[in-house]
Amino acid sequence: MRELWVSLSTYGGVPTRTALETLWTAGIRHVELAIGVKPSADTVEVLQEYGRRGIQYRAHHAIVWQERRSFNLAEQFDRSYFERLTDWMAAMNITAYSVHPGSVSTHQSNSINFWLDHLEQLAQLCHDRRIRFGVETMYPSLFDHTRRELLRSRTEIEQFLNLMPGVELVVDMAHLNLWHDCSTEEKLHLFQLARDRILEIHISDNDGLRDTHTAINEKTWWVSHIANFPSDVPIVLESRMNHQGVEQVRQRVQQTQALFDGVTVHEPGTH
């Protein structure tokens, strides 16, 4: 059975204790730390407590720990912050960390070198602490034409994979639903393009216009293509379940898990 990880962003707007208590009671033991929970004085203590009880963690982008901050790696890199963060992750036995690539102003053209330098530095910090490091695929925004997300097309991803051989890729299937200039086959080709370099796969649904993190159902675009997912890559659920009760959360996670159970995975190159 493929193990499903659940992002902490699925249960945000509440303190970490409330979120983890709900996920724990719903039977979830694999959690990806992420944005969403409210900071509280006991955040780190709670994460340690549930770690001791048996929850395993991964981490993604702007997590809430003893600090919380947003960042754009295309524009800034606070090395001291990432040293503290990666030290803490190593102490928490977190072995996978991923980030969003960041965005650049549509009026600037020289930011790419800064970005690559920042990624290299962060990759090194992670590597030194035996943490696998990845960057997530993004999408073109319909709303903000003053900024351009990086890694928002196949071409950019291919260039990135060539330029940064030590960094892995996080494929967000919901973000791919916001790519409107390529076919389903071309989207799925990412799995071959980044073969052996995919850190994890993020899953949720949206309306094709905005990254709304809605519930997955049988009509979600990638559901009929699960057999094409690489078999040994962790899947991370990112559909929002805020305010839902324990039983609803349990059912949603079980329904998602069931999508992956019993699916015969195609070996890369066979589809």
Add this chain to the structure above:
Amino acid sequence: MTQTALLASYEALVQNHQAQFNGRIEQLHRTVNQMVSQLQQQEQPFVMAQAQFLEQLRAQLAIDTRCLLDSIELRDFIAEVNTFPPRQRWNAEPVLEIDADPARWLLTRRDFAVSIRDYVPEVDHHAYDDERTHTTYGYRITITIHDQTDSFSVIVQRVYSPIEQRSYTLRQIVEYDFEPEIGTMLKPLALESNEQAQLSQELSYLLGCAVRLLAITPISVQFRYPIEEAVR
């Protein structure tokens, strides 16, 4: 001058500064508060009168929102939405243009019920997207079309920081929030696809206009530093 004398002189200046200005600033605060309070009292009869008529309007719209079809408010609303550019299409799909005159709408030739009720403003100071936390402002409404009733939330503004916010245009709200919800509600009617698209669009404009009439209270946007809420 010695260190002690320097400190004493500095302290004397601070005391003098405070003695000169603190009382005057406090007096100004009191005067402004009194003026605001007087204005609010004078405003009260106007607010009450508006509330009375709004209640009647709400009751009417909750029974039949079609009453707006021949209103000047709906024509103005259509004109205002159309001042914003239409969504960029990526697949060369033709953009369905709304008729500026609701009297010619397909909706006038269909007789199913349309109503809107339970407008509730919503503020979420703990909203978040993939990268940043922020405050969202919007509302929740309940809509009935034919025998289908549905409630949904609409976000009209996201406030990321004291200097950064993102507002959604009327066209974005009509196209991204109303049309998909209304399209889903129309499905049981088993309409032809072009008829469904046209009715979804017309109903989105009609109900979007109705919401604006219900939302007479202006939104007071504020930003909360997330760190203020952390108990340390």
